[in-house]
Amino acid sequence: MTDTVTLNSGSSKHTLLVVDGHSLAFRAFFAMPVDNFSTSTGQATNAVWGFATMLAQVIDTEQPDLLGVAFDVKGGTFRNELLPQYKGTREAAPEELLTQLPLIQRLLTALGVTYIEKPGYEGDDVIATLATMGDHAGYHTLVLSGDRDAFQLVDDNVTVLYPGHHFKDLKHMDPQAIIDKYKVTPAQYPDLAALRGETADNIPGVPGVGDGFAAKWINQYGSLEGIAAHADEIGGKKGESLRANIDQVMLNRKVNALVRDIDLGVSLNDLTFGSIDAGALDTLFKELEFGARTKTRVLKTFNTGGGQTAADQGKGRPDNQSQAELDLNLPDNTAISTVQQFDAWIDEHRHDIAVSEEVAAFKAKDFSDHDTHIIIGENVHHTWTLAAWGDDRPGRSHVQALAIEAGKHAVMIAFPCEAALHEALNAFLSQEHGRIIVHGYKELLHLLAAAHLDLDLPLFDTKLAGYLAQPDFHADGLIQAAEHFLDIQVDEETQPAQGMLDFDAESTQPDADEQRLRDLSIIRELAGTLAPVIDQREQYWLMRAVELPVSRVLFEMERDGAKIDTVRLRGMRDQFAQDARFAQETAWQFAGSQLNLQSPKQLQKVLFEDFGLKPTKRTKSGSYTTNASALQDLYIRSVDNEQANGFLGALLRHRETNKLKQIVQSLIDAVNPADERIHTTFEQTVAATGRLSSVDPNLQNIPNRNAAGREIRGVFVPGEGYESLLSCDYSQVELRIMADLSGDEALIEAFRSGMDFHKYVASMVYKLPVEEITGDQRSHVKAMSYGLAYGLSTYGLAQQLKIAPREAESLKNRYFETFGKVHDYLESLVTTARSKGYTETMFGRRRYFPALQSTNRVARDAAERAALNAPIQGSAADIMKIAMIQASRALREADVRSRIILQIHDELVVEVAPGEADQVTALVRNAMEHAVELAVPLDVSCGIGADWQLAAH
DNA sequence: AAATAGACGTA
DNA sequence: CGTACGTCTATTTA
Numbered sequence: 001m002t003d004t005v006t007l008n009s010g011s012s013k014h015t016l017l018v019v020d021g022h023s024l025a026f027r028a029f030f031a032m033p034v035d036n037f038s039t040s041t042g043q044a045t046n047a048v049w050g051f052a053t054m055l056a057q058v059i060d061t062e063q064p065d066l067l068g069v070a071f072d073v074k075g076g077t078f079r080n081e082l083l084p085q086y087k088g089t090r091e092a093a094p095e096e097l098l099t100q101l102p103l104i105q106r107l108l109t110a111l112g113v114t115y116i117e118k119p120g121y122e123g124d125d126v127i128a129t130l131a132t133m134g135d136h137a138g139y140h141t142l143v144l145s146g147d148r149d150a151f152q153l154v155d156d157n158v159t160v161l162y163p164g165h166h167f168k169d170l171k172h173m174d175p176q177a178i179i180d181k182y183k184v185t186p187a188q189y190p191d192l193a194a195l196r197g198e199t200a201d202n203i204p205g206v207p208g209v210g211d212g213f214a215a216k217w218i219n220q221y222g223s224l225e226g227i228a229a230h231a232d233e234i235g236g237k238k239g240e241s242l243r244a245n246i247d248q249v250m251l252n253r254k255v256n257a258l259v260r261d262i263d264l265g266v267s268l269n270d271l272t273f274g275s276i277d278a279g280a281l282d283t284l285f286k287e288l289e290f291g292a293r294t295k296t297r298v299l300k301t302f303n304t305g306g307g308q309t310a311a312d313q314g315k316g317r318p319d320n321q322s323q324a325e326l327d328l329n330l331p332d333n334t335a336i337s338t339v340q341q342f343d344a345w346i347d348e349h350r351h352d353i354a355v356s357e358e359v360a361a362f363k364a365k366d367f368s369d370h371d372t373h374i375i376i377g378e379n380v381h382h383t384w385t386l387a388a389w390g391d392d393r394p395g396r397s398h399v400q401a402l403a404i405e406a407g408k409h410a411v412m413i414a415f416p417c418e419a420a421l422h423e424a425l426n427a428f429l430s431q432e433h434g435r436i437i438v439h440g441y442k443e444l445l446h447l448l449a450a451a452h453l454d455l456d457l458p459l460f461d462t463k464l465a466g467y468l469a470q471p472d473f474h475a476d477g478l479i480q481a482a483e484h485f486l487d488i489q490v491d492e493e494t495q496p497a498q499g500m501l502d503f504d505a506e507s508t509q510p511d512a513d514e515q516r517l518r519d520l521s522i523i524r525e526l527a528g529t530l531a532p533v534i535d536q537r538e539q540y541w542l543m544r545a546v547e548l549p550v551s552r553v554l555f556e557m558e559r560d561g562a563k564i565d566t567v568r569l570r571g572m573r574d575q576f577a578q579d580a581r582f583a584q585e586t587a588w589q590f591a592g593s594q595l596n597l598q599s600p601k602q603l604q605k606v607l608f609e610d611f612g613l614k615p616t617k618r619t620k621s622g623s624y625t626t627n628a629s630a631l632q633d634l635y636i637r638s639v640d641n642e643q644a645n646g647f648l649g650a651l652l653r654h655r656e657t658n659k660l661k662q663i664v665q666s667l668i669d670a671v672n673p674a675d676e677r678i679h680t681t682f683e684q685t686v687a688a689t690g691r692l693s694s695v696d697p698n699l700q701n702i703p704n705r706n707a708a709g710r711e712i713r714g715v716f717v718p719g720e721g722y723e724s725l726l727s728c729d730y731s732q733v734e735l736r737i738m739a740d741l742s743g744d745e746a747l748i749e750a751f752r753s754g755m756d757f758h759k760y761v762a763s764m765v766y767k768l769p770v771e772e773i774t775g776d777q778r779s780h781v782k783a784m785s786y787g788l789a790y791g792l793s794t795y796g797l798a799q800q801l802k803i804a805p806r807e808a809e810s811l812k813n814r815y816f817e818t819f820g821k822v823h824d825y826l827e828s829l830v831t832t833a834r835s836k837g838y839t840e841t842m843f844g845r846r847r848y849f850p851a852l853q854s855t856n857r858v859a860r861d862a863a864e865r866a867a868l869n870a871p872i873q874g875s876a877a878d879i880m881k882i883a884m885i886q887a888s889r890a891l892r893e894a895d896v897r898s899r900i901i902l903q904i905h906d907e908l909v910v911e912v913a914p915g916e917a918d919q920v921t922a923l924v925r926n927a928m929e930h931a932v933e934l935a936v937p938l939d940v941s942c943g944i945g946a947d948w949q950l951a952a953h
Numbered sequence: 954a955a956a957t958a959g960a961c962g963t964a
Numbered sequence: 965c966g967t968a969c970g971t972c973t974a975t976t977t978a
Binding site: 596598687688689692695698792800869870905 | 965966967968969970971972973974975
């Protein structure tokens with residue numbers, strides 16, 4: 001690993017670091033989970049801790065000579081007088097953050113760091129003034145701020161450090177970086193911002209104008225004045241929009257200009273730092289209940305940090321501590337090939353393995369016991385780590401090597417290996433599985449299976465643990481996971497792109513072993529970091545009783561795959577291709593040109609320019625949408641224009657048939673010729689709610705909504721030795737979960753009644769007898785019910801049902817009058833997510849929602865809908881996972897050959913062996929119905945048939 | 954060659 | 965101005 005310290009050591013200039021205190025405090029607050037950081041008296045400390053470590057990190061990296069921190073101060077500024085709505089939509093900072101600001105300031109005082117507040121001005125103005133002072137005194141100034149207004153300060157002597165997605169990747173915004181990003185100079189940036197507006201600060205810009213257009217105009221006319229002077233020359237909608245809003249823009253420009261010459265009452269001499277008040281710091285850290293490690297970390301930086309001259313820096317600087325450097329001690333490696341070597345190695349290291357029997361044997365057979373909290377804690381330190389390398393794609397897996405590690409030593413076995421060693425390995429795995437740590441149990445099972453080996457439930461899976469800890473973070477490989485969770489930098493150059501996947505059969509270079517040893521040590525480190533997190537959140541049950549067992553079920557489903565009637569599939573492809581071609585010909589005739597029907601751009605031209613049709617909706621990038629619902633709309637409204645109408649009809653037919661052709665072709669390409677089966681891969685660590693997803697190919701989006709598409713399901717058939725497919729699905733699971741979790745008596749009664757659910761609900765909502773409910777009423781209520789769990793707006797509901805917004809509004813009101821507790825429950829989901837920072841499913845699966853605190857309304861609203869949906873969709877996913885484990889076990893214990901082959905969120909597809917239909921239907925239905933006991937019954941409907949389409953019910 | 958946008962299939 | 969996904973194609977960008 002290389003030291004990447006460039007900085008100012010080579011330059012003669014000294015550096016001034018100016019920090020936007022509020023910006024950093026916000027960042028720290030939302031980056032650290034509050035509940036992991038509070039004192040016994042309940043004082044939140046996450047922002048203080050984050051502030052201290054983030055600041056220390058930046059100081060370590062940048063080595064400034066002077067340091068000043070600017071804070072906003074309560075009360076308005078001159079900006080509020082210019083723009084009354086300034087920052088009007090910004091929500092007050094959370095109470096838990098506000099109480100930490102004085103603590104942060106105390107910390108800075110104790111560390112000898114100067115902080116500055118100036119009534120009547122914002123922190124940004126203080127920063128601008130300090131930067132200007134530094135500039136005059138010949139310093140290079142770094143401005144640490146997450147506020148883009150600071151970009152106007154950038155010049156050759158001022159660089160803004162702007163945090164990216166992760167705080168640690170600070171972008172150094174110098175003049176060139178600003179030009180690259182915005183196409184204008186830093187000095188022009190405020191002009192651009194004035195045109196665009198700032199939603200976070202409630203400053204409207206010119207509607208329809210974003211960074212791109214603003215930059216174009218600025219470059220054309222030089223400045224805002226130039227644009228204003230030539231506003232009449234700018235054509236189009238955007239020009240019109242500009243003229244209408246020019247006053248607002250000029251006002252914005254006044255407001256976003258930073259004041260650079262405040263009388264702060266401090267001089268640069270006051271900005272030295274490093275004279276620590278050890279006593280005050282000690283008292284503060286005790287009060288905050290920070291551990292010794294934090295103190296050492298902070299002291300290390302601030303003791304050696306500032307106040308020194310550039311000449312001192314060579315020796316005083318801690319070795320690039322910006323990323324808590326973690327020493328990946330590679331284990332000693334022994335390559336072995338005989339059973340004697342293996343036995344000797346195992347015997348030598350067995351005494352290092354000391355996982356408690358209770359934990360090692362934990363099986364969680366009784367799923368109702370899900371609040372049994374098993375703690376792994378220290379156990380992960382006395383374990384084997386096991387990994388294998390090769391190709392883990394289902395249906396074509398292939399293993400090259402396997403390694404076992406016991407702390408400091410590892411054995412590496414190449415495949416194929418001798419029979420006696422194989423047998424010893426199998427014995428080892430079956431005896432030791434409960435003491436083994438892996439990364440990706442499912443993938444490992446594919447690799448092991450390629451060597452005719454098996455592994456019963458391991459103790460811990462770092463891939464699954466990472467997913468439970470942060471379901472929104474997606475690491476594509478072991479290395480990314482390490483970089484994220486361990487905060488280390490792994491040299492990736494020689495690493496195969498796919499992490500543990502390695503398709504290169506020749507990869508037996510000397511490097512390969514070292515990479516594999518590194519993989520092992522990363523897995524061990526990850527376990528050491530993640531196990532305490534899982535423990536602390538009481539999620540080990542989820543991992544051991546749900547995720548790990550379901551991994552095993554998924555492995556079997558992937559391995560077995562689904563048999564395809566390839567002849568019929570090819571026939572369908574040809575038919576759809578012919579239909580699509582015909583539709584295309586027709587469309588071309590109406591259009592009078594051979595345009596590409598799959599190009600939205602060309603379609604826009606033909607529809608909205610050539611035909612002159614009136615566009616309906618816009619896409620998010622501003623162009624006019626040509627999606628199906630828009631085309632449908634245009635089709636209806638263009639009845640008097642024969643040519644356009646004909647074109648639209650043909651286009652719609654082409655869209656549909658061509659899509660089906662694509663789907664069918666992708667299935668053809670995915671069939672494994674060896675067994676004429678499709679082996680999909682179920683991703684278990686991708687969907688943030690806890691659902692599975694399916695790739696290569698995606699078998700969870702095979703058409704089902706209209707007859708033509710549904711035909712495709714007919715090519716999924718039972719394979720040789722099987723006679724039918726069984727499909728079982730949950731009816732209205734998510735609604736049932738809502739009934740249970742909300743405790744709403746009316747909704748619970750609706751489910752217990754056993755009647756046509758939507759009709760029954762409609763009769764309650766409209767206060768009419770069930771017999772009098774019309775089809776429209778039923779379908780409206782049905783849409784309302786389903787929309788609930790998504791946070792559907794009345795506007796959206798109106799749009800979907802093609803009714804007036806007021807009607808939708810009144811439907812919603814009546815609905816919530818009838819099911820009051822459902823309403824309260826949904827609100828409570830968002831409220832608790834806001835205060836805790838995360839949501840939780842019935843089984844403790846968490847999802848964090850930092851965006852709930854966003855100052856951006858769009859982002860915040862989206863987060864609220866996601867937070868509303870996550871526990872509901874996630875609980876349904878949990879229930880299905882448990883059902884799969886139970887069903888799989890029931891089938892195994894009944895000793896039948898029938899097997900689960902697909903899962904489509906609320907549906908299981910089972911390949912049924914001759915004579916087992918009734919028994920298997922009963923077993924699967926029972927497993928699904930009783931996966932969990934709710935206040936309402938779980939209703940499962942089953943169908944059986946000669947193919948997947950015929951199994952529908 | 955890789956990334957983005959737009960469209961659309963599922964629960 | 966509805967959540968969660970994956971895949972295809974066209975188009976832009978490096």
